[in-house]
Amino acid sequence: MKKANRATLIGYYRTMVVIRRFEEAVEQLFARGVIRGTTHPSSGQEAVAVGSCAALGKNDYITSTHRGHGHFIARGADPRRIMAELFGKSSGYSHGRGGSQIMADFRLGFLGSNGITGSGLAIATGAGLAMKLQGRRSVVLCFFGDGAASQGTFHESLNMASLWKLPVIYLCENNLYAMSSPVAETVSVPHIAQRAEAYGMKGVIVDGNDVLAVRDAVAQSCFRARNGNGPELIECKTYRLSGHSRGDPRIYRTREEEALWHQRDPILRFRTWLIDNGFLDKAEAKKIESGAARIVASAVRFARTSSDPDPDAMCRGLFA
Amino acid sequence: MKTMSYTEALREALAAEMKRDDCVILLGEDIGRYGGAFGVTRSLLDRFGPQRVINTPISELSFVGAAVGAAMMGMRPVVEIMFMDFITLAMDPIVNMAAKLRYVFGDQARCPLVIRTVAGGGRCYGPTHSQSLEAWFVHTPGLKVVAPSTPADAQGLLISAIRDDNPVIFIEHKMLYNTKGPVPVPACRPVPFGRARRISRGSHITIVSWSWMACQTEIAAAMLREEGIEADAMDMRTLSPLDIEAVVESVKLTGRLLIVQEACRTGGVAAEIAARVFEAAHDYLNAPIRRVAGPDVPLSASPVLENAAMPDAERIVAAAMELVNFR
Numbered sequence: 001m002k003k004a005n006r007a008t009l010i011g012y013y014r015t016m017v018v019i020r021r022f023e024e025a026v027e028q029l030f031a032r033g034v035i036r037g038t039t040h041p042s043s044g045q046e047a048v049a050v051g052s053c054a055a056l057g058k059n060d061y062i063t064s065t066h067r068g069h070g071h072f073i074a075r076g077a078d079p080r081r082i083m084a085e086l087f088g089k090s091s092g093y094s095h096g097r098g099g100s101q102i103m104a105d106f107r108l109g110f111l112g113s114n115g116i117t118g119s120g121l122a123i124a125t126g127a128g129l130a131m132k133l134q135g136r137r138s139v140v141l142c143f144f145g146d147g148a149a150s151q152g153t154f155h156e157s158l159n160m161a162s163l164w165k166l167p168v169i170y171l172c173e174n175n176l177y178a179m180s181s182p183v184a185e186t187v188s189v190p191h192i193a194q195r196a197e198a199y200g201m202k203g204v205i206v207d208g209n210d211v212l213a214v215r216d217a218v219a220q221s222c223f224r225a226r227n228g229n230g231p232e233l234i235e236c237k238t239y240r241l242s243g244h245s246r247g248d249p250r251i252y253r254t255r256e257e258e259a260l261w262h263q264r265d266p267i268l269r270f271r272t273w274l275i276d277n278g279f280l281d282k283a284e285a286k287k288i289e290s291g292a293a294r295i296v297a298s299a300v301r302f303a304r305t306s307s308d309p310d311p312d313a314m315c316r317g318l319f320a
Numbered sequence: 321m322k323t324m325s326y327t328e329a330l331r332e333a334l335a336a337e338m339k340r341d342d343c344v345i346l347l348g349e350d351i352g353r354y355g356g357a358f359g360v361t362r363s364l365l366d367r368f369g370p371q372r373v374i375n376t377p378i379s380e381l382s383f384v385g386a387a388v389g390a391a392m393m394g395m396r397p398v399v400e401i402m403f404m405d406f407i408t409l410a411m412d413p414i415v416n417m418a419a420k421l422r423y424v425f426g427d428q429a430r431c432p433l434v435i436r437t438v439a440g441g442g443r444c445y446g447p448t449h450s451q452s453l454e455a456w457f458v459h460t461p462g463l464k465v466v467a468p469s470t471p472a473d474a475q476g477l478l479i480s481a482i483r484d485d486n487p488v489i490f491i492e493h494k495m496l497y498n499t500k501g502p503v504p505v506p507a508c509r510p511v512p513f514g515r516a517r518r519i520s521r522g523s524h525i526t527i528v529s530w531s532w533m534a535c536q537t538e539i540a541a542a543m544l545r546e547e548g549i550e551a552d553a554m555d556m557r558t559l560s561p562l563d564i565e566a567v568v569e570s571v572k573l574t575g576r577l578l579i580v581q582e583a584c585r586t587g588g589v590a591a592e593i594a595a596r597v598f599e600a601a602h603d604y605l606n607a608p609i610r611r612v613a614g615p616d617v618p619l620s621a622s623p624v625l626e627n628a629a630m631p632d633a634e635r636i637v638a639a640a641m642e643l644v645n646f647r
């Protein structure tokens with residue numbers, strides 16, 4: 001494992017904690033009826049978001065999913081503007097038009113989260129095609145879930161990307177469930193990464209709860225893709241610790257299974273690793289954690305005090 | 321009569337038809353133990369088993385296509401598309417296959433398929449979980465399109481849809497699931513397609529709508545009565561076939577027509593109704609036909625914007641008043 005310097009490692013930890021606190025706050029705000037609509041928390045999947053974004057350069061691109069807050073924060077988005085979007089305020093990333101599932105910041109190379117399962121796969125493919133045609137050395141990282149791997153667009157996109165040797169990293173967050181459906185009931189092979197072979201590309205399986213393992217795997221795939229070797233499929237095995245969306249009673253899995261995965265919590269794991277390896281002590285960790293809580297509290301304050309979008313402007317901005 | 325929710329009424333219809341006919345099967349995402357995103361199929365897995373309540377992967381194109389194939393072979397699939405927005409992924413089997421099978425293959429072919437899906441806003445679910453896309457299917461010859469607003473109609477029309485030998489797009493609305501109303505008991509009874517339901521009688525203005533907007537129209541009709549305006553209000557219930565005769569008859573008496581649709585204005589079913597009424601009864605009209613409709617933009621997630629975009633009873637009343645006062 002290639003070890004980065006201390007500040008970088010602590011940066012990963014900080015971002016992971018910010019994502020967790022953010023999602024916890026969002027869940028509470030939904031439960032209290034302060035925010036409406038729906039949301040898909042990414043608690044438990046922070047190592048995938050942070051590890052993979054750590055492997056990207058600033059000229060690279062990302063397509064995200066309905067469970068995208070973590071990806072967006074890991075890419076450097078402003079938690080205040082994400083929270084404002086959830087509140088439906090004009091200061092939100094989509095000015096209240098998108099909500100939890102639909103946000104983007106092209107300047108960050110973040111081409112959007114997405115409410116349609118699988119939609120991002122083809123978008124990423126097209127972005128990769130543009131990179132190739134424009135002769136740029138950027139790669140496109142495409143997040144999608146185990147559920148999305150059942151959409152036709154998954155198969156069609158991988159085929160085209162492989163044929164055309166596009167610089168796209170298809171990163172499957174296999175969190176073992178698509179809503180209430182366990183992956184074994186929706187995917188016909190044990191590992192989604194096995195499907196890479198059918199499209200003539202490399203498939204990689206990674207422990208998605210190990211931030212450094214994710215970072216290294218994505219970095220290697222990026223290196224090859226950037227050098228014209230075409231797309232790769234990475235499957236990160238992980239688990240969403242929360243319900244699918246707000247108000248999910250989680251009848252489709254056991255509390256024992258959840259407890260097991262709580263023990264594998266990527267944040268606790270990385271914290272322990274950092275402490276054991278002398279990168280962090282408990283006092284510093286506490287400081288980072290309370291700092292994260294402050295960032296999230298300030299995001300909530302910002303969202304709460306922002307103004308509503310103007311209904312009179314609702315019909316503007318449909319066309320370029 | 322028994323009071324039950326729209327959800328319960330739908331579930332009873334599914335259960336009754338599954339009991340009546342072994343060929344009726346359910347397909348969809350998370351419809352098994354989870355009972356579907358809105359709970360309509362809850363308990364059906366336990367009652368009918370996994371052979372008949374089939375949880376699918378997230379593969380709308382191919383499980384709808386598979387349902388068409390199964391229907392051709394004599395099954396009667398009832399497919400659930402979790403949100404109507406996702407029906408976009410299954411347009412090919414619906415539009416290019418199901419709708420055309422009988423016409424091109426003749427008597428040998430039959431497609432007894434129901435696609436249940438959930439349209440509409442009101443829950444701040446944003447641009448890709450709130451659309452009302454009924455017009456696309458009304459515009460496709462060979463499909464029947466149903467959009468009930470009451471528990472009784474939800475039940476009766478779903479029974480008719482399942483017994484129909486043609487593909488039916490059955491549109492539910494997320495604001496309706498918890499609404500309650502009287503439903504005939506003990507037996508589920510089919511409600512025929514192509515007949516509007518009168519919401520209120522009156523001679524001053526005709527108001528027509530369907531789905532969630534029919535509930536808003538009912539409230540509006542009561543508000544108008546307070547103002548001394550008697551509205552002849554109708555719930556179309558099925559959009560294909562469309563009971564245009566009922567609307568024309570009413571317009572011949574009232575001379576004024578207001579059409580309420582939640583979907584965006586342009587190219588909607590309201591426009592079709594307006595055109596047909598004008599063709600059949602233009603010389604009875606004492607005022608221009610008017611529409612209350614959603615704006616021609618995606619529905620936003622922000623409560624403020626969503627609320628501003630969705631027609632409601634107040635907006636219906638305001639438009640009706642203007643029409644009644646038109647000289």
Ligand SMILES: Cc1ncc(C[n+]2csc(CCOP(=O)(O)OP(=O)(O)O)c2C)c(N)n1
Binds near residue numbers: 067116145380
């Ligand atoms: C086309 C489409 N079908 C269904 C849905 C409803 N839906 C939203 S998320 C989801 C599960 C997605 O599972 P997965 O891809 O594994 O992602 P996860 O939720 O586990 O992060 C479903 C069925 C949708 N948004 N879009």
Ligand SMILES: [Mg+2]
Binds near residue numbers: 174
């Ligand atoms: Mg999943």
